Amino acid sequence: DGGITQSPKYLFRKEGQNVTLSCEQNLNHDAMYWYRQDPGQGLRLIYYSQIVNDFQKGDIAEGYSVSREKKESFPLTVTSAQKNPTAFYLCASRVDGRNSPLHFGNGTRLTVT
Amino acid sequence: AQSVAQPEDQVNVAEGNPLTVKCTYSVSGNPYLFWYVQYPNRGLQFLLKYITGDNLVKGSYGFEAEFNKSQTSFHLKKPSALVSDSALYFCAVRDGGNNNDMRFGAGTRLTVKP
Numbered sequence: 229d230g231g232i233t234q235s236p237k238y239l240f241r242k243e244g245q246n247v248t249l250s251c252e253q254n255l256n257h258d259a260m261y262w263y264r265q266d267p268g269q270g271l272r273l274i275y276y277s278q279i280v281n282d283f284q285k286g287d288i289a290e291g292y293s294v295s296r297e298k299k300e301s302f303p304l305t306v307t308s309a310q311k312n313p314t315a316f317y318l319c320a321s322r323v324d325g326r327n328s329p330l331h332f333g334n335g336t337r338l339t340v341t
Numbered sequence: 342a343q344s345v346a347q348p349e350d351q352v353n354v355a356e357g358n359p360l361t362v363k364c365t366y367s368v369s370g371n372p373y374l375f376w377y378v379q380y381p382n383r384g385l386q387f388l389l390k391y392i393t394g395d396n397l398v399k400g401s402y403g404f405e406a407e408f409n410k411s412q413t414s415f416h417l418k419k420p421s422a423l424v425s426d427s428a429l430y431f432c433a434v435r436d437g438g439n440n441n442d443m444r445f446g447a448g449t450r451l452t453v454k455p
Binding site: 232234237268269270271273318320326327329330331332333334335337 | 350373375377382383384385386387390392431435442443445446447448
């Protein structure tokens with residue numbers, strides 16, 4: 229089955245530690261995205277990548293970093309500089325085209341204490 | 342920049358009754374509109390999208406959406422609600438000028454009571 233796999237589903241970290249969230253897709257999509265979801269705030273874009281070895285900041289990129297070394301993979305690192313990292317993180321991908329919907333993974337819930 | 346408003350945090354309906362989840366949008370160019378549904382601790386699932394020229398769009402699971410250009414709205418509807426429709430619903434808009442900037446509403450929690 230084609231889809232997007234995010235791992236792990238739940239992640240717990242101590243404050244001050246960097247943590248990397250995995251996102252892998254086998255849909256052959258060029259574009260990939262990371263969103264953050266907080267209760268009552270909808271989804272906010274962190275980073276996106278339209279092609280391998282290229283990525284762009286979204287609205288809330290501070291404290292986050294990404295890489296896109298392979299078409300299938302778009303890992304997100306939450307650094308210690310992110311002031312409020314506890315959230316639900318969603319990875320998505322899509323084919324090119326303004327009318328194309330996003331396909332989402334099942335998310336990673338990160339809790340930092 | 343484009344934006345989306347979902348004016349209701351919560352919508353409650355009885356099973357078998359019609360449901361409407363409201364969405365209004367603001368874009369500078371042509372709107373590309375979408376509805377997604379989210380079940381607890383899951384990602385978002387695509388329900389339907391606006392196609393230019395079709396004011397009534399049909400999507401998955403019996404849902405449909407009505408596009409109204411003059412009211413800049415794209416309300417989600419279903420003629421007969423099911424308890425299993427209970428979930429969080431998101432409206433989203435992409436401006437035709439920026440292919441990668443999709444804006445989401447804050448979400449509306451739909452509860453269908455038996």
